[in-house]
Amino acid sequence: AQSVTQLGSHVSVSEGALVLLRCNYSSSVPPYLFWYVQYPNQGLQLLLKYTTGATLVKGINGFEAEFKKSETSFHLTKPSAHMSDAAEYFCAVSEAGGGNKLTFGTGTQLKVEL
Amino acid sequence: DVKVTQSSRYLVKRTGEKVFLECVQDMDHENMFWYRQDPGLGLRLIYFSYDVKMKEKGDIPEGYSVSREKKERFSLILESASTNQTSMYLCASSFLAAGRGNEQFFGPGTRLTVL
Numbered sequence: 001a002q003s004v005t006q007l008g009s010h011v012s013v014s015e016g017a018l019v020l021l022r023c024n025y026s027s028s029v030p031p032y033l034f035w036y037v038q039y040p041n042q043g044l045q046l047l048l049k050y051t052t053g054a055t056l057v058k059g060i061n062g063f064e065a066e067f068k069k070s071e072t073s074f075h076l077t078k079p080s081a082h083m084s085d086a087a088e089y090f091c092a093v094s095e096a097g098g099g100n101k102l103t104f105g106t107g108t109q110l111k112v113e114l
Numbered sequence: 115d116v117k118v119t120q121s122s123r124y125l126v127k128r129t130g131e132k133v134f135l136e137c138v139q140d141m142d143h144e145n146m147f148w149y150r151q152d153p154g155l156g157l158r159l160i161y162f163s164y165d166v167k168m169k170e171k172g173d174i175p176e177g178y179s180v181s182r183e184k185k186e187r188f189s190l191i192l193e194s195a196s197t198n199q200t201s202m203y204l205c206a207s208s209f210l211a212a213g214r215g216n217e218q219f220f221g222p223g224t225r226l227t228v229l
Contacts, residue, residue, distance in 0.1 A: 009154065032215050034217075036220075041123075041222070041223075042222055042223070043118070043204055043206075043220030043221050043222045043223050044157075044204070044206075044218075044220040045220070046217045046218075049215065049217065051215035090156060090157065094215065100145050100208045100209075100210065100216050100218065101147075101159065101162060101172075102157075102159075102218060104156040104157040104158075105156055106154055106155060106156040107156050
């Protein structure tokens with residue numbers, strides 16, 4: 001069965017600092033990996049995804065993530081945090097067997113301070 | 115723009131009431147999903163459907179049922195609401211074709227409080 005672990009339920013960074021949100025997964029099949037963002041009082045929005053091919057994936061709003069098979073990781077980064085990045089971030093892995101079911105991590109709340 | 119709409123943003127119901135949460139998508143997606151979101155637990159799948167009148171249980175189906183009579187509409191039903199069903203409910207949809215890489219599109223959520 002697939003599972004996702006997000007280290008750190010809350011992360012706080014200063015504006016302009018590097019953002020690093022950690023995600024490790026386990027999967028019985030080659031993983032398809034996703035990062036979603038949830039702004040307050042909204043649904044989830046896709047930031048980026050990895051399916052096959054290039055392991056460094058670029059997404060919206062300056063975010064990127066690197067798939068590292070040897071480390072079973074898919075960490076999300078952004079070089080310079082902005083106040084508007086404050087939100088909750090979810091990592092997810094697509095389950096085997098099709099149907100597009102996702103297994104989500106428990107989320108990381110990102111706080112950006114002046 | 116893909117749009118997934120949910121019938122209510124906020125809902126307050128009493129214990130024992132029958133509750134209907136409605137979700138409509140306008141992108142002709144085959145797949146539709148219902149999740150509940152609780153602090154510290156992330157999103158957990160309640161039910162999903164990959165076609166009209168088809169449904170499959172997710173990870174936490176107990177106390178819930180679903181209905182999909184039309185492709186664009188997926189309803190979540192709480193037959194007899196209980197206080198432990200107080201939560202944020204999120205609906206999502208996606209294409210079925212091309213395997214596991216399809217993005218799920220989410221609605222804004224319904225925050226349900228059961229008193």
